[in-house]
Amino acid sequence: MTLRQVKAAVLLIGDELLSGRTQDVNLRAIAKFLAPLGVQVAEARVVADAPEEIVAAVNALRAKYDYLFTTGGIGPTHDDKTADAVAAAFGAPIGVREDARAILEAHYKGAANLNDARLRMARIPDGAELIANPVSKAPGFMLGNVFVLAGVPSIMRGMLEDIAHRIEGGAVVRAVTVRAKGVREGAIAQGLADLEAAAPQVSFGSYPWFTADGFGLHLVARAADDAALAKAGDDLMDLLRAQGAAAEIVQDET
């Protein structure tokens, strides 16, 4: 049985990612979270805190992929524009929802501390399901095939704990990585292309590395078929040994 490929996109929202103020780490965390569930991230975008940009990206990506994950822009300040933009993308009304308000009231110890700004975090589009936030309580939400998560990495990762049961994954793609020292890409490029041509169900990648004590390559094979992947790992080792290079399998990762 061949399981279908399930693909997701990631939309990172925030001026701070585009100005260089903040180094994104959420894309990688989401990719590593989804891979074992049988979902591959196939595209990502980074847009500013600009409603029209968010709406356009949400609509392009939710139509093209099985799932879309957004991060950022769901806090209490004026530059948090994601919830309203996602509602607009779906043409859904949005307002303060009582179950979300209750979560915030409990967290802020009473309605008196729940000022207008904090109450913005209870604005949820009609038809959405809440996503629990075990770190700072203000929830994310799922609307259609779109998961709307926080931007702060620790909070985003906390929200992922409430995601897996909502995902219908497909084939799990696994990877084998071979590390070789003292080999340049140009020496093995033809052999690698031959492997790729001979194994259409395997995807091969080549990534040079440079450190203080030398240089070399990581060669990566990725496939949903475990037998094909094991053979690909052996083939990569043979390819590198034929160059007289010391090579080792350094990690098996999903």
Added chain:
Amino acid sequence: MTLRQVKAAVLLIGDELLSGRTQDVNLRAIAKFLAPLGVQVAEARVVADAPEEIVAAVNALRAKYDYLFTTGGIGPTHDDKTADAVAAAFGAPIGVREDARAILEAHYKGAANLNDARLRMARIPDGAELIANPVSKAPGFMLGNVFVLAGVPSIMRGMLEDIAHRIEGGAVVRAVTVRAKGVREGAIAQGLADLEAAAPQVSFGSYPWFTADGFGLHLVARAADDAALAKAGDDLMDLLRAQGAAAEIVQDET
């Protein structure tokens, strides 16, 4: 005189960025390189080593922004598809160019070592200008408003040294960052929104931080007008002091 805003997009190319194997650091490096030149990064995308995805993204982004910077996919292996895809996006022929071949021949110490795989790195679209690579020699190129750079961060940064003189920048946007401890976003959100409404030429952002010894906020003001920016910094300090919070200006960055 008000200089116009000049905007760029960044297109990061590579399966390894989407699988989570590799943490991108090029977006931030490009943003920090461009800011002092008067160019703001306004959007970024990450796509796989898939020609049709690269072509679509290149054409969407080069039409929408003043400049487009791509990283990745210009090495010698089969998964390096960027040069051909950029040529296809422009409808430009592509082939081995003699000046690029000469650079590689010198680097690999003669034509005998320049195998077919390495020669792929001399494939340059018609009409492009080469971008020098001080690290590993194989050049990048500029075609129209598109800069095609390597994906390995050290090589990418080396290529940026041959970019600045080709950029016509506009207004330089600078930032002031104020760090405050023990303040939550909900407490200052209304005040921050009031500042934003009163100073339309300034963009304000709020970014919570959490460390082992506490929590707080970074409040950031960004503007091309230095006087407006200085006032915004003062206003942010006043806003935080009104909360009884210890606050300090931690950096002035472009």
